[in-house]
Amino acid sequence: MYTITFYSFKGGVGRTMALVNVGLELVRRGRRVLLIDFDLEAPGLTTYEALQQQADHPGVIEYVAEYIRTRESPDISRFLYPVDLALVQSRGKGHKARKRLPKPNHQESTGQLWVMPAGKSDAAYAGALATINWNSLYEHMDGYLFFEDTKLQWGEDIKLDYVLIDSRTGHTDVGGICTRQLADAVVLLFTPNEQNLAGLKDVCRDIRREETEGLKKKIRLHFVASNVPNLDDEDRHLRRHLNRFRTVLEIPSANIPIIHRNETLQMLDQPVFILHRPRSRLAREYRRLVDSLIMENSVDRAGTVLYLQRLQRERALRQHWRYSRATKDRLKELESQFSSDPEILLQLARWFQGQGDLGAALQHFDRVLTLKPEWKDLLLERGRCRRQVGDKTGAADDLLLYLHSTTEMGQLLPKGNDEQERLFKLEENIETALEELFDASFDAFLQALNVPRLLQDVYERPNSTLSVWFETTAVSLIRERRWKDAIRYLDLGNEAPKDVKLMFLNLQGQRKFYFAMAQWGETGTLSPDLCWEAADQVPSIGAANFQRLSLLYWGAGKKEEALGNLDHALATLANGRGFPAISCWTFREASMHEFRQHCEQQRRMIQGEPLRPAFLGPPRAPTPT
Numbered sequence: 166m167y168t169i170t171f172y173s174f175k176g177g178v179g180r181t182m183a184l185v186n187v188g189l190e191l192v193r194r195g196r197r198v199l200l201i202d203f204d205l206e207a208p209g210l211t212t213y214e215a216l217q218q219q220a221d222h223p224g225v226i227e228y229v230a231e232y233i234r235t236r237e238s239p240d241i242s243r244f245l246y247p248v249d250l251a252l253v254q255s256r257g258k259g260h261k262a263r264k265r266l267p268k269p270n271h272q273e274s275t276g277q278l279w280v281m282p283a284g285k286s287d288a289a290y291a292g293a294l295a296t297i298n299w300n301s302l303y304e305h306m307d308g309y310l311f312f313e314d315t316k317l318q319w320g321e322d323i324k325l326d327y328v329l330i331d332s333r334t335g336h337t338d339v340g341g342i343c344t345r346q347l348a349d350a351v352v353l354l355f356t357p358n359e360q361n362l363a364g365l366k367d368v369c370r371d372i373r374r375e376e377t378e379g380l381k382k383k384i385r386l387h388f389v390a391s392n393v394p395n396l397d398d399e400d401r402h403l404r405r406h407l408n409r410f411r412t413v414l415e416i417p418s419a420n421i422p423i424i425h426r427n428e429t430l431q432m433l434d435q436p437v438f439i440l441h442r443p444r445s446r447l448a449r450e451y452r453r454l455v456d457s458l459i460m461e462n463s464v465d466r467a468g469t470v471l472y473l474q475r476l477q478r479e480r481a482l483r484q485h486w487r488y489s490r491a492t493k494d495r496l497k498e499l500e501s502q503f504s505s506d507p508e509i510l511l512q513l514a515r516w517f518q519g520q521g522d523l524g525a526a527l528q529h530f531d532r533v534l535t536l537k538p539e540w541k542d543l544l545l546e547r548g549r550c551r552r553q554v555g556d557k558t559g560a561a562d563d564l565l566l567y568l569h570s571t572t573e574m575g576q577l578l579p580k581g582n583d584e585q586e587r588l589f590k591l592e593e594n595i596e597t598a599l600e601e602l603f604d605a606s607f608d609a610f611l612q613a614l615n616v617p618r619l620l621q622d623v624y625e626r627p628n629s630t631l632s633v634w635f636e637t638t639a640v641s642l643i644r645e646r647r648w649k650d651a652i653r654y655l656d657l658g659n660e661a662p663k664d665v666k667l668m669f670l671n672l673q674g675q676r677k678f679y680f681a682m683a684q685w686g687e688t689g690t691l692s693p694d695l696c697w698e699a700a701d702q703v704p705s706i707g708a709a710n711f712q713r714l715s716l717l718y719w720g721a722g723k724k725e726e727a728l729g730n731l732d733h734a735l736a737t738l739a740n741g742r743g744f745p746a747i748s749c750w751t752f753r754e755a756s757m758h759e760f761r762q763h764c765e766q767q768r769r770m771i772q773g774e775p776l777r778p779a780f781l782g783p784p785r786a787p788t789p790t
């Protein structure tokens with residue numbers, strides 16, 4: 166249960182209207198809500214048609230008076246009444262508006278609403294109020310324990326999710342009860358002027374003091390500029406006053422929510438905008454206020470989701486984002502509260518991973534996969550995290566399991582409506598998994614390439630990027646002079662099943678060329694037979710391919726063909742297309758100028774100078790005899 170007190174130092178700011186709209190929006194989102202009219206000197210909650218009861222009903226005054234008389238906490242259910250939501254929605258204009266009402270974002274359960282009025286609206290009300298001495302109640306009648314028992318009844322007997330209290334304005338004993346003992350949070354509504362600022366200074370100080378003195382509890386404060394004229398702030402009067410409120414009241418949030426004034430005579434009817442005008446700006450502002458309130462409630466699941474999403478947005482928008490001690494404490498609280506909720510734990514895992522706290526991220530990924538072992542796509546995320554902390558064995562296990570978890574591509578497709586977009590995302594995930602495996606364990610990487618059906622389904626997609634990725638992998642192995650690994654990788658093309666034969670045999674026509682180069686690096690000798698076979702596969706198009714053909718023909722003993730293809734490579738440079746390109750002299754990207762230099766060096770080698778391609782590295786030292 167979470168108790169929110171709505172307080173304003175001055176009247177006329179729309180405090181009660183805000184409470185009613187927030188309460189009914191919470192009910193629409195499936196919460197069990199109690200509205201309490203604690204503005205005992207000027208009650209107004211039950212004047213709203215949506216909340217009127219059929220008969221005069223006892224409320225706060227009668228509840229407190231009975232305790233004073235009997236010294237026992239009465240059954241609070243006798244002093245509140247349920248609200249028929251179907252009747253509320255059908256009253257007045259609500260019947261027509263109901264069809265246009267936006268669907269709530271979160272519908273965990275069926276919402277219910279109760280009202281606890283200030284008291285019976287009869288001639289005895291004023292006298293009954295005057296007989297209550299609030300100081301005496303606390304000093305001589307255990308008033309503190311009485312209200313603690315009241316909170317227990319709200320939470321345990323009625324099982325409320327939210328209690329919203331409409332508090333008295335100004336400095337009063339009742340205001341202190343509502344804003345400090347009963348409240349988990351206080352919504353401070355104000356018109357941004359000096360009168361409200363002067364009054365709120367002391368109120369904020371007293372509420373904040375409870376964290377270190379008195380009740381020893383933290384009460385969250387929500388500052389809301391309310392009843393603000395809907396006018397152009399050309400001279401920045403509003404901004405100037407809001408900045409002053411931020412400074413004087415020490416408001417940490419950069420943005421203070423604003424509830425604008427509605428300049429229509431319809432306000433005389435006290436409409437509930439959430440129900441009667443759900444698409445109006447005022448209704449949207451009330452819904453945003455609800456979002457900000459539930460985000461601070463650590464036991465509200467939907468609010469927790471919104472809170473974590475907000476943290477992610479804030480971090481994305483700020484280049485050097487650091488989270489405060491309060492944020493760390495809140496996250497720790499959420500870990501405990503939702504220790505068995507896999508979706509919340511997953512958001513926490515991703516949050517910690519984004520923060521670079523990989524140990525905490527792994528703990529949460531482990532917990533999620535324990536609760537939901539069928540969420541195989543999370544193995545990719547945990548595998549990446551394990552690889553980042555240096556657990557290469559664990560990373561390889563996760564990534565292999567991810568790729569082996571299905572032989573039907575559709576079972577791993579990310580959620581979404583666009584089939585092509587989902588296929589692209591899956592292809593991206595597979596590429597990521599292979600890249601991570603490549604870094605974690607080359608043996609595991611090769612093992613992953615024997616997941617035929619999954620890779621084939623993606624590879625056969627038009628414009629698949631995996632074909633380029635597989636070729637890039639071969640280039641990287643050769644450039645890094647990992648000759649044995651390159652040979653093992655490229656040799657899979659000879660052993661691949663038919664359904665993946667295209668992928669490994671093709672490499673865009675370059676597999677045998679790369680194989681010949683890897684063998685050259687490993688053995689120190691360029692095989693004429695391999696060169697001849699490879700030359701038959703490389704397409705005769707583009708400067709880079711002509712350069713490769715030149716090298717292959719030279720290796721096969723065909724000097725004239727080698728020089729002719731080199732001339733074609735240099736001639737093709739004239740159109741300037743395809744650059745930068747991978748030069749087979751270095752197996753690195755080369756500009757047009759660098760490519761021309763490499764071709765000239767290659768020509769000199771073909772013509773007999775004692776040169777060798779730079780990708781091979783320096784000549785091996787002779788083996789001592």
